[in-house]
Amino acid sequence: MRRFHIKHIAASGEQVNYSSVTFEDGVNFIVGPSNTGKSYIIGCINFMFGSKETPFSMADTGYNTVSMTLESDDGHTLTATRKIENGENDEKGSNIVTVDTTLPDVNRTEFKISDGSYSDLLLGLIGIEKPVKIIATQAPKDETLSIRTIFHFFFLNEDHIFEKRTALDTPDQSKITKSLTSLIYLLTGDDLKRYLPEVSVDELERRATQKAGVINYLNRKIQDLSEQKQKMEESLATDADIDIEAKINEYVSEIESIEKEIVNASEESRQLLAQIFSLNARLQEARYLESSYRSLRSQYNSDIKRLIFIVEGDAKGKNLRHKDNCPFCGHNMDAQQEDRISYVDSARTELARIKLQLDDLKATETDTEREIKNLEAKLKTLNEQNGKITQLLNQKLRPRAAELRDAVLEYRQIQQIRQQIQSIEYMSTELGVDVFAKENEEDEKVQKFDAKKVFDREIWKQLSDQINEMIKDCEYTGKPESCLSFTYADVMVGGRHKKNQGKGYRAFLNTLMLFNLMKYLEKNGKYALHLLTLDSPILSLKEKKYNITEKEKATIGMRESLIRYIIENCGDNQVIIAENELPENVDYSKAHQIVFSMEDGDDLRYGFLRSIRN
DSSP: OOOEEEEEEEEEOTTSOOEEEEOOSSEEEEEOOTTSSHHHHHHHHHHHTTOSSOSSOHHHHOOOEEEEEEEETTSOEEEEEEEEEEOSSSEEEEEEEEEEEOOTTOOOSEEESTTSHHHHHHHHHTTOOSOOEEEEETTTEEEEOOHHHHGGGSEEOTTTTTOSSOTTSOSSSOOHHHHHHHHHHHHHOOOOGGGTTOOOHHHHHHHHHHHHHHHHHHHHHHHHHHHHHHHHHHHTGGGTTOOHHHHHHHHHHHHHHHHHHHHHHHHHHHHHHHHHHHHHHHHHHHHHHHHHHHHHHHHHHHHHHHHHHHHHHHHHHHTOOOOOBOTTTOOBOOOOOOOOOOOHHHHHHHHHHHHHHHHHHHHHHHHHHHHHHHHHHHHHHHHHHHHHHHHHIIIIIHHHHHHHHHHHHHHHHHHHHHHHHHHHHHHHHHHHHHHHHHHHOOOOOOOOOOHHHHSOHHHHHHHHHHHHHHHHHTTOTTOOOEEEETTTTEEEETTEEGGGSOHHHHHHHHHHHHHHHHHHHHHHOSSOOOEEEEEOTTOTTOTTTTTOOGGGSOOHHHHHHHHHHHHHHOOSSEEEEEESOOOSSSOOTTSEEEEOOSSOBTTBOOOSSTTOOO
């Protein structure tokens, strides 16, 4: 189980400086003069553990947001943030707490105080993962365990640290029954449910008046279930003798077979389509060549006609006769031989070459036409094959698979109805048993619950022996024999009740009471918070504020011994102590100190809230 300790406490606001303090695992001291914000920090811890009381005034300080970071021993962190808001009459804490965490099992970021979800989150951190009911009153009456139910075991502020009442009880009001039963649960995990059947007189009267009504209600439920069963059986009348499981298995097997056929057919179609695509490409290429050859043949034919025209023209030109008379006077002129250039030979040569090329072109065209017809035939065959496969898939295999799935669904619905009938039969039987039990149950007797009587005496003795040793080790004046009184649930020193001691002595004893409990839970408890927060346990410089006389003060030796004992025996726990001054003759090397000086400087810190000055 993870163990958590408080790592940071911070306060912020829109127009103020962010303020925070960092704690270590183990013993932490917050030290400084009055009015430096030590109690603000203690109040912030109380606030972030669900208290209604705000740690400071938003109006006076400008700070309206408090956050607390918890760190686990395996490195996980959880940061909770809560606002201070204006209420109807005064400032109040927000009901919403936002959470940012690395914990893998926390799946939300917003929790509420009012519905217990934030308390459940905090309880879950110490291992209490489900809502727990504990006995809260002597009636007895149960109540949900919350973090506030047990927080007073781990927290004492300066107003309650010198209380006369036992530190095991809630400081604001006496709820010793709830305190003791919650403590029993932390110690042993026992929620004492076995004591709850005993109820008050009013409850018994209420149950007596309702007994007949409950029996009638149960009988009506049995009748309703019987009618519902009859209707279901009628709806299954035609399928009564069918082996549903066998039918489902048969259809599922056939579905698997068909799905294999679908996969194989789809693969074959894919391969055919690949071939069709390849052949189409070749066919397009052949058709393009055919078109090109056709254009070339047309060009060749044009060239042949041109050359024939040249040859024929040359032949006809030789037969032309020119006039031998002068066109002006008509007188005879001497005939002269015309010097002409003939292109017949070259034209005939070109014509022969083109005819040869044309013959070759015709042969190529014939081959191309033959290839086109061959490709078209192959494509037709492949398309017919793919069409058959597509038809098989769409008209036979897939419809049959869908039909079988519908049949399986229908049979499973029948199977479900049969199971519902069996459940109805079982519920009817159970309700019949309940009716019989209700009719024959004996009346309960009212008995007050006494948490002290069920508290394990051996555990109480161990707690008593431990605090006796602590009181002696912490140099209590005279080192008297001490014990935990079972009657008062409080410490007795030298035969005297704590309430008869001075305020300084009471603060000393209350501190040891809770430190003793923390140590016992650490080693022997079922659940432990591993935390103790104390405001002014030795009441240094608090004498005037609380009217503490010299006679009431704990001795200097007691104060030194108490602080020394806490440091040396903290163990796997975190202790946070706020004090104005610490005793001098104590080794603080194993403790972490946060010091406020009410002065500003490089190595000095004025107080907790960085924007506040007195």
